[in-house]
Amino acid sequence: MKRITFLLAAVLAVAAVFAFRAPSSGRADQASAPAFVTKIPAGYRNWKFISVAHEEGNLHSFAAVLGNDVAIKAYREGTLPFPDGTIVAALHYQHVPSEENNKVFGQAQSFVPGAPTNIQFMVKDSTKYAATGGWGFGFFINGKPVEASKMGSCYPCHAQEKSRDLVFTRYAP
Amino acid sequence: MKRITFLLAAVLAVAAVFAFRAPSSGRADQASAPAFVTKIPAGYRNWKFISVAHEEGNLHSFAAVLGNDVAIKAYREGTLPFPDGTIVAALHYQHVPSEENNKVFGQAQSFVPGAPTNIQFMVKDSTKYAATGGWGFGFFINGKPVEASKMGSCYPCHAQEKSRDLVFTRYAP
Numbered sequence: 001m002k003r004i005t006f007l008l009a010a011v012l013a014v015a016a017v018f019a020f021r022a023p024s025s026g027r028a029d030q031a032s033a034p035a036f037v038t039k040i041p042a043g044y045r046n047w048k049f050i051s052v053a054h055e056e057g058n059l060h061s062f063a064a065v066l067g068n069d070v071a072i073k074a075y076r077e078g079t080l081p082f083p084d085g086t087i088v089a090a091l092h093y094q095h096v097p098s099e100e101n102n103k104v105f106g107q108a109q110s111f112v113p114g115a116p117t118n119i120q121f122m123v124k125d126s127t128k129y130a131a132t133g134g135w136g137f138g139f140f141i142n143g144k145p146v147e148a149s150k151m152g153s154c155y156p157c158h159a160q161e162k163s164r165d166l167v168f169t170r171y172a173p
Numbered sequence: 174m175k176r177i178t179f180l181l182a183a184v185l186a187v188a189a190v191f192a193f194r195a196p197s198s199g200r201a202d203q204a205s206a207p208a209f210v211t212k213i214p215a216g217y218r219n220w221k222f223i224s225v226a227h228e229e230g231n232l233h234s235f236a237a238v239l240g241n242d243v244a245i246k247a248y249r250e251g252t253l254p255f256p257d258g259t260i261v262a263a264l265h266y267q268h269v270p271s272e273e274n275n276k277v278f279g280q281a282q283s284f285v286p287g288a289p290t291n292i293q294f295m296v297k298d299s300t301k302y303a304a305t306g307g308w309g310f311g312f313f314i315n316g317k318p319v320e321a322s323k324m325g326s327c328y329p330c331h332a333q334e335k336s337r338d339l340v341f342t343r344y345a346p
Contacts, residue, residue: 045222052225052237054268057282064225064237064345093345095227101341104333109230113345160277168274172237172266172286 034131034155037123037138038145041068044089044121048072051172054095062095062113065169070124081134081165086124088167092117117141122158122167133159133166207304207328210296210311211318214241217262217294221245224345227268235268235286238342243297254307254338259297261340265290290314295331295340306332306339 047066055061067075070085094114101110119140126134137154139146158166220239228234240248243258267287274283292313299307310327312319331339 047222048219049222049237049239049264052235052266052286054227054235054284055282056284057278057280059282062225062227064222066222091222091345093225104330104341105230107230109228109232111227111229112343113224116346157277168277170285172264173289 036148036151037121037136041087051169060095062093064091075171082124084124088122090120209324210294210309214260224342233268235266237264248344255297257297261295263293
């Protein structure tokens with residue numbers, strides 16, 4: 001939970017620097033409020049591998065980034081912007097030392113995924129998510145979406161990556 | 174190349190502690206020499222995600238561990254020993270800082286895969302690889318297998334993981 005708080009704090013710190021173009025989800029005007037991904041896309045754990053990631057600072061997180069078939073095809077063919085139907089999943093875990101591996105190596109050098117911390121999704125639907133660059137963002141802890149107000153920081157951070165259609169992760173060969 | 178040398182050195186250091194039960198591949202007796210995996214299994218880049226790994230020490234490596242359908246089924250069902258037909262792939266990259274991500278976060282905290290360094294495979298065939306615990310080991314750099322004498326260190330290191338059929342990597346949920 002501490003980790004999540006730090007993650008949100010880090011993302012919010014970045015968000016604070018940039019104007020958030022979509023209206024706040026706290027507004028009564030439902031029609032123009034940004035839409036978020038509040039249901040976990042089916043079958044994501046069977047998707048193909050895009051890349052891995054490791055965040056230090058206050059996060060100490062390990063991630064696997066997976067993509068559905070539309071995402072993988074777009075990555076491999078270099079298609080930008082990503083087509084509607086693309087979904088990218090980031091599975092986050094604690095980044096922890098592996099005592100059993102270190103014993104084999106005879107020194108402290110191995111890190112493995114610890115407990116899962118959260119799963120994040122980016123779903124491309126240029127109509128539904130027009131207010132946030134065509135991407136719907138989702139952030140799940142223990143299978144449940146975090147409250148919408150906390151997901152408002154996803155877009156302004158990702159909006160900085162204009163050259164790759166708001167997607168930070170590059171494809172690992 | 175330096176990284177590979179370190180990796181091999183680390184593995185050999187472990188290997189030196191344990192007796193290698195299979196005959197050396199340098200022997201003229203071909204029939205009893207251990208067999209290695211010298212051809213990259215087709216389609217491995219489309220396999221499902223098992224876990225991620227990060228080695229420091231002298232390696233500075235980032236890995237994605239993927240499995241074919243037989244491997245994934247066995248992992249998910251907790252089947253041990255792994256059945257014949259199981260293949261586990263470890264895709265290794267340099268573990269490098271991401272300047273572009275650090276700029277967004279406003280501090281040095283992000284690490285991503287750099288250049289690919291090697292790919293390693295474990296192929297289960299209890300007949301063909303009987304001399305090495307039922308597993309064939311493969312180690313590829315730039316798509317080419319390293320020389321057999323260098324693959325001789327894989328088995329004695331993995332042989333230490335008796336409780337999980339010689340496989341170090343655990344399944345990430």
